[in-house]
Amino acid sequence: MELAKLLTPGAVRVVGQITSKKRLFQELGEMVASSYGLTAAIAVDGLQERESLGPTGVGHGIALPHARLEDLDRIVGVFIRLEKPLDYDSVDRQPVDLIFGLFAPKDSGVDHLKALALVSRTMRDQSVVTKLRANTDPAKLHAILTESRAPQAA
Known part of the structure; x- marks a missing residue:
C-alpha cells in the first residue's frame, strides 16, 4: 500500500485558519x-x-481523523496544512496544524488498519513533518507525502 494510491493531488489543501474541530x-x-x-x-x-x-x-x-463509510469502494485520504494551528484536544494538548483524514469502506477490515499505520508512520517521520511545515504549495505537499519511502515495521 502506498500513499500515492490513497491521496490524489486535488485532495491536499493549505487553509489559513479553522476555528473549531467541527x-x-x-x-x-x-x-x-x-x-x-x-x-x-x-x-x-x-x-x-x-x-x-x-x-x-x-x-x-x-491529527489523523478517520472514518469507515458505507458509500465507499476503496480507501482514500485528504490532507490539510493549517497556517494557524487549531486546538484539537490532542493527547499532548498541543494544537494541530497537519491533518491527514482517512476514509475507508465499512467492510475494509485490516486494510483500513494498514492504511492508518502507513499514514501514522509517514506523519511520525520528522523529516516529512519538517518539509510539510516548510511548504505552502499543495502540489509540493502532495509530492512530499507521496514520495516513496522504504517500508518499515508498524
Missing part, C-alpha cells in the same frame, strides 16, 4: 466530496462518530 471536519468532508465523489455530510458524520470514541490528535501538532 469546522475542520466540514472542510475534510467537502474535500472528500469534491475529490472522491462522496457525500460531505456522510463523511462529516463518520468523522464525528469516530472522534466521539476518543480524540484522533496523535501529538506533535498532528
